[in-house]
Amino acid sequence: MGLRGLTAGKPAADYRRDRRRLVRQLRSRGVQDVALLDAFDRVPRHLFVSSVLRDRAYEDVPLPIGAGQTISSPTIHALSIEAAAVGPGRRVLEVGTGTGFQTALLATLGADIHSIERIASLHEAAGAALARFGVEARLMLGDGSLGWPEHAPFDAIIVGAAAARPPAALLEQLADGGRMIVPLGTRRQHLYRYTRRGDDVDRVKITRVRFVPLIVERRRGRGWPRP
C-alpha cells in the first residue's frame, strides 16, 4: 500500500462511502425513483472525471471535463433522467456524451442507449471509459442537434447542452408519447420537458439551470460566442 502517495485518489471504500452520501443527498432533494438512485449507487462517477478532480466527484456540483465542457451536477442528471421517464428497454438518445457518466446511468437503468458527442477527444475518452465498465451503448461522433434518424424514433431524448430553441430534428425523432429534456436559453436558462402527442407537443418548465451551449455548425446559424 506504499504506492498510495504516488497514485491520485482515495481507497475504493472511501469513494463508496462518498457515493452513498450522494445518494442520500439526492433522495433528500426529492429524487424518488428507486432504480435511478440505485444506478447512482452503482456507477463510479469518480472514474469518469479527470484524476485531479476525483476526490470531488461525489459532491453535487458540475465539474470541468476538458475541451471547455462540464459534466452536470448529479442533481441535474437525476432530474433530467426522471423527467424523461427512462426505464428498461426504452430507446434513448443522449445529445452530448461528455464523459459518458450519464450514458452509464442510462444503460444501468436498462435503456437502449444512443449517444452523440461533437468533440472527438471527449467521444473517444467516453468510449474507452464505457468499454472499461462493460456498458453497451451506441456512440457516434457528430452533431447531435440533427439527431440519429437511422435509430429513431426515440422514447426519450436528453440534451446535455443549452440551445436557443428546441432542435426541430430532435422533436421529429420523438416517438408518440416520447419526451425530450432540453435546456433552453443563453445567459438565463431553464430545463424543459417536451412531450410529443401525435402531431402536437406540450412543454413543461422544470427548473433554472446553467449548461454549456450546444455547439451549432456555423453554416446552420450564427452559433454562439465561446463563454
Ligand code: SAH
Ligand atoms: N452529461 C454529460 C456532460 C454533458 S456536457 C456527462 O455526463 O459527462 C455537454 C456535452 O455536449 C459536451 O461534451 C459537449 O461537447 C457536447 N456537445 C455540445 N454541442 C453538441 C452537439 N451539437 N452535438 C453533440 N454533442 C454536443
